[in-house]
Amino acid sequence: MGRKIIVTGGGHGGITAAMLLAKNGFDVTVFEKNSRENMGHDWTDIFDKKGFTELGLELPSKELYKLKHDMTFYGPAMQTALHQNTPADQLEIQMERRDIYNYIIGKAEDAGVKLVYDCEVVAPILFGNRVVGIKTSGGDEFADLVIDACGMDSPVRRALPESLGIQNEAIEYEQFYVYRAFWNKTAEVEDIDKFKVLMLPEGKLGISWIATEEEHTDVLIGRFLPLDTDEVDRTMDVLRLSNPSIGTQILRGGQFVKIPVRQPLGVLVADGYAAIGDSAFMTVPIIGSGIANSFKAARILADAIVADKDEAYSAESLWKYQTEFYKRIGSGLAPLACVKLMLTRLEGHELDYIFATGILNADDMTIGADSTNLASMLGGMSFDDIKIKLGGLINDKTVLKKVVRMGLELVKATAVTAAMPKKYDRTAVLKWVKEYNECFKQ
């Protein structure tokens, strides 16, 4: 048996990293706070199916997924409809979260991963600056490496000492507060409105989506500030007025949850420690998708661990994971965090103006499977093309100011991300991460 690895949290990133490492002979145990039956939310997810290929897995059987509907975006005035037209090869798939879990957990078990359910991870155990294990509801556990896959409120990441340069908490405007439920469907809708996304609805900082499916109507209400039941009830009443397909009976879901919508964690590793998935804020900041990125990061992390022939699993040897993740994924996500910040600064009428004047058009909103950086989201436009497009279209001075501010922040974030130290040296890394975090201030 190879060296011992603990994975905290059985999400998409944790399970798949565990699977890849067990296939490489490591002794891997996943500690998950939920029972097996309660793993995953009772709803569907949309993601890039190439995530499975990255993991070396064949696609699940065809009955388990379908292609996602194109979305139609509306500003608060509901006047301009921007309907996506995603090319067939860029369409993401929609799959039940429970089926995704069944599939990856099955593969992890086949590879020899041990899964311990109903076991809450409480804190890391440190020896000096090295993470050597975890405290759990079932007792202390020790390992050569701890992979933190506990999600955005990870108690492991949160308790790490400041001296490691790993940001403990997400701050305001970096988390999206979401309520999602499947309601009984009470009407059919036109094709164009099968998946409606309302941006800054009623001028509120957030989005609502209404996806009218065959058997239910999927409603998501997301805000940058915490949501409560009264606000959900009020918003549902407003949505029903213009969306006759939303009934009053909840069929599935109905939970309050959070999604990270920010730049990836600046430092992903420490001695004996690596963060992955939502623990490391790997979601696409504007749209909150994190599944495919978690799968891709699992592959990058497993490769870095396998390549560490000295079996040190130190910050130095795991830095390969950090640099490769940023090269392939993180450097595209960081600038998108600047775009998200700009969106949080917009007034409702300013977004209406942006939609009405075509500053953002249907092509720009066509976010496909490979849209994990700004250029690909804007149809492959170069930064110079973007500047020309914006310069020619924006006559509103306040909007222009906000867009220019975003442009400057974006250029800085891109440059700072690219200047990440090539090798791990604590002093250089701490200096770099301070600068990186500074790029994303609201």
Ligand SMILES: Cc1cc2nc3c(=O)[nH]c(=O)nc-3n(C[C@H](O)[C@H](O)[C@H](O)COP(=O)(O)OP(=O)(O)OC[C@H]3O[C@@H](n4cnc5c(N)ncnc54)[C@H](O)[C@@H]3O)c2cc1C
């Ligand atoms: C409403 C909603 C809709 C979403 N839709 C999509 C979508 O359509 N497409 C997409 O790509 N992404 C979507 N996401 C984001 C996606 O769910 C995450 O990015 C992805 O699941 C991250 O995987 P992860 O490995 O970080 O694990 P997570 O899903 O964050 O799971 C963490 C795991 O750790 C466990 N855990 C937490 N704390 C502890 C503890 N203390 N001890 C032990 N175990 C613990 C949890 O129970 C959970 O199993 C959505 C998220 C939400 C909330």
